[in-house]
Amino acid sequence: MTMMSPRRRLLAPLLYLILSMLCVHAAELPRVGLVMKSLANPFFVAMADGAKVHAKSHAGKYTLVLTGIENETDKAGQIRLVEKMISDKVSAIVIAPADSRDLVPVVRKALAAGILVVNIDNKFDDRVLAEQGINIPFVGPSNRQGAREVGAFLARQLKPGDKVAIIEGISSTTNAQARTAGFREAMASAGADVVAVRSGLWETAPAQKQAADLLKAHPDLKALLCGNDSMALGAVAAVRASQRQVAVVGYDNIPAAAPLLASGQLLATADQYAAQQAAFGIDLVLKAIQEKTEQALLPAMVQTPVKLVVK
Numbered sequence: 001m002t003m004m005s006p007r008r009r010l011l012a013p014l015l016y017l018i019l020s021m022l023c024v025h026a027a028e029l030p031r032v033g034l035v036m037k038s039l040a041n042p043f044f045v046a047m048a049d050g051a052k053v054h055a056k057s058h059a060g061k062y063t064l065v066l067t068g069i070e071n072e073t074d075k076a077g078q079i080r081l082v083e084k085m086i087s088d089k090v091s092a093i094v095i096a097p098a099d100s101r102d103l104v105p106v107v108r109k110a111l112a113a114g115i116l117v118v119n120i121d122n123k124f125d126d127r128v129l130a131e132q133g134i135n136i137p138f139v140g141p142s143n144r145q146g147a148r149e150v151g152a153f154l155a156r157q158l159k160p161g162d163k164v165a166i167i168e169g170i171s172s173t174t175n176a177q178a179r180t181a182g183f184r185e186a187m188a189s190a191g192a193d194v195v196a197v198r199s200g201l202w203e204t205a206p207a208q209k210q211a212a213d214l215l216k217a218h219p220d221l222k223a224l225l226c227g228n229d230s231m232a233l234g235a236v237a238a239v240r241a242s243q244r245q246v247a248v249v250g251y252d253n254i255p256a257a258a259p260l261l262a263s264g265q266l267l268a269t270a271d272q273y274a275a276q277q278a279a280f281g282i283d284l285v286l287k288a289i290q291e292k293t294e295q296a297l298l299p300a301m302v303q304t305p306v307k308l309v310v311k
Contacts, residue, residue, distance in 0.1 A: 029060070029061070029062055029063050030061075030062045030063070030091035030092065030286070030289050031062070031063045031064075031065055031088075031090045031091050031092075032062050032063070032064055032065065032090065032091060032092045032093075032094060032282055032285055032286070033065040033066075033067070033085040033088075033090040033092065033093045033094070034048075034051050034064060034065065034066045034067070034093075034094050034095075034278055034281075034282070035067055035068065035078060035081050035082055035085065035093060035094070035095040035096070036048060036066075036067070036068035036069075036095075036096045036121075036278075037068060037069060037072050037078070037096050037097075037098050037121070037122070037202075038068070038069060038070060038071050038072045038202070038203075039068040039069070039070065040070060040071065041072070041202070041203075041228075041230055041254075042229075042230070042254040042255060042256060043228070043229075043230075043252045043254050043274045044068060044096070044274075046254070046274035046275045047096070047121075047274050047275065047277050047278045048066060048068070048278070049275060050274065050275030050276055050277070050278055050279055051064060051066060051278040051279060051282065052064065052066070053275075053279075054278070054279040054282055055282075058286075061286065062091075062282075062286060062289075064282075065085070065088070065090055067081050067084075067085075068081075069081065069098060071203070072098060072169070072170060072201060072202040072203060073098065073170065073201060074098060075098045075099045075102050075103065078097065078098045078103060079102075079103065079106045082095065082103070082106045082107060082109075082110060083106060083109070085110065085115070086106075086109060086110050086113050086115065089113075089115075090115060091115065091116065091285075091289060092115060092116035092117070092118070092285035092288075092289065093107070093110055093115055093116070093117045093118070094117075094118045094120055094278060094281035094282055094285060095107065095117065095118070095119060095120070096119075096120050096121035096122055096277075096278075097119065097121075097122050097124060097173075098122075098170075098173075099170070099172055099173060100122060100123060100124055100125040100128070100172060100173050100174040101124075101125045101128045101172065103124070104124055104125070104128045104129060104132055104134075105132070107124075107134075107136060108132050108134055111134055111136075111295055116285050116288055116289065116295055116298075117136050117295065118136070118137050118139055118281045118284050118285050118298075119136045119137060119138045119139070119140075119281075120138070120139050120140050120277050120278060120280070120281040121140055121175065121277060122173050122174055122175040123138045123140070123174040123175065123178075124136055124138070124174070125174060134295075135295060135296050135298060135300060136295075137284060137298045137299055137300060137301065137302060138300070138301045138302070139277075139280045139281045139284055139301075139302040139304065140272070140277065140280070140302075140303070140304055141272040141273075141303065141304050141305060141306035142178075142303060142306060143174075143175045143178035143179045143182065143251075143272075143306075144178040144179070144181050144182040144185075145182065145306060146179070146182065146251065146270035146272060146306035146307075146308075147178070147179040147180070147181070147182025147183050147186070147225075147227075147251060147270065148182035148183075148185050148186050149182075149186075149270065149306075149307075149308045150182075150183070150186075150225070150249050150250075150251060150268045150269065150270050150308060151182060151183045151185070151186025151187060151190075151225060151249070152186045152189070152190075153249070153267065153268045153308060153310060154186070154223055154225065154247060154249050154267055154268060155186055155187065155189065155190035155192065157223070157247055157267065158190050158192050158222060158223065158247075159191075160190065160191030160192070161191060161192070161193060162190075162192045162193065162222040162223070163192070163193050163195045163218055163220055163221050163222055164187055164192050164193065164194055164195070164221065164222055164223040164224070164225060165194065165195055165196045165197070165198065165214045165218065165221060165223075165224055165225070166180055166183050166184070166194060166196070166197045166198070166224075166225045166226075166227070167197075167198050167199075167200040167207050167210050167211060167214075167224060167225070167226045167227065167231050167234075167235060168180045168197060168198070168199055168200070168227040169199065169200065169201065169202040169227040169228060169231070170199060170201055170202060171199045175227075176199075176202075176227055179227045179251055180197060180227065183225040187225075192222075192223075195218055195221070196214055196217075196218070198210040198213075198214065200226065200227070200231040200234065202227070202228055202230060202231060203230055203231065203234075204230050204231065204233045204234040204237075205234060206231075206234070207226060207230070207231030207232075207233075207234035207235055208233075208234030208235065208237050208238050209234075209238075210234075211224055211234060211235040211237075211238035211239065212238040212241070212242070215238060215239070215242045215244065215246065221246055222246060222247065223246060223247040223248070223249070224239070224246060224247070224248045224249075225249050226248065226249065226250045226251065227251055228250060228251050228252045228254075229250040229251060229252045229253065229254045229256065229257040229266075229269055230252075230254065231250070232248055232249065232250030232251075232257065232260070232266055232269070233250075233256060233257075233260070235248045235250075236248050236260055236265045236266060239265075240265070247267050248265065248266055248267065249266065249267050249268045249269065250266055250268075250269040250270075251269055251270045252269060252270065252271075252272065252274065253269045253270065253271035253272075253274075253309045254274075257269050257309075261309070261310065261311050262311060264311060267310065267311075268308060268309065268310045269309050270306055270307065270308060270309065271306065271307050271308075271309050272304070272305070272306040273304065273305060273306075276304070277304070280302065280304050284298070284302060
């Protein structure tokens with residue numbers, strides 16, 4: 001039998017105590033669940049990367065639990081992710097909901113379980129929140145303002161009476177509705193005629209088909225206003241295939257938009273700082289945890305920046 005030296009016998013309890021303290025500390029760290037939309041969308045990839053950087057720079061303050069759905073329309077999948085967060089007993093959930101209404105009941109379950117919830121990217125429907133009697137803060141930019149600025153830049157290229165069309169995201173989502181409203185306001189100010197609003201489901205292929213149909217239906221169409229850059233990529237492809245001069249604008253300022261802006265195939269987009277979106281929401285829940293602020297007392301909205309991006 002190997003005998004332990006006196007020095008080792010003295011150090012062993014101390015080492016055990018240190019390890020125990022470290023384990024207890026790790027166990028006590030709040031776990032913040034980040035539930036995002038499509039991880040195939042470069043905007044949400046940037047958001048996830050920003051959240052990871054934030055977690056690393058706040059090491060020892062919280063543990064990040066990051067997850068997301070594969071496509072923008074998978075509401076059922078996102079509901080399951082939130083339910084798993086509830087069963088895993090996370091301290092808080094920061095969510096970019098795939099739908100502004102259908103995700104409200106499951107986040108209400110999270111609140112009932114004592115989990116803080118903060119909303120980013122796509123705002124929950126105010127009417128549904130009121131019906132459920134809950135307060136879920138929205139941390140994000142004014143989508144309407146951003147879209148209005150993009151539309152106003154496009155308007156400089158248009159004449160009164162010019163025909164334009166809008167390709168929006170999922171029509172039931174608040175951010176799609178807000179961006180469409182901002183586009184409409186800018187076009188009304190310019191005297192342009194919005195001849196159609198179609199849904200491109202936030203994705204490139206559906207938007208390309210919608211753009212191709214719109215170009216065929218309206219030979220004198222002058223512009224396509226797209227609710228995000230992924231859809232703008234599809235619109236640009238459709239315009240290129242039609243060999244026509246039709247202006248395209250987008251929203252989000254994803255990396256793939258940069259060469260299109262440089263070449264003039266995309267006139268403008270809006271940057272709402274994807275890499276910081278989740279971090280803004282996480283900061284709010286960490287502050288609430290530290291100060292022991294109840295959900296009902298959190299601010300209804302924390303507005304973050306958005307800016308126009310052009311060539």
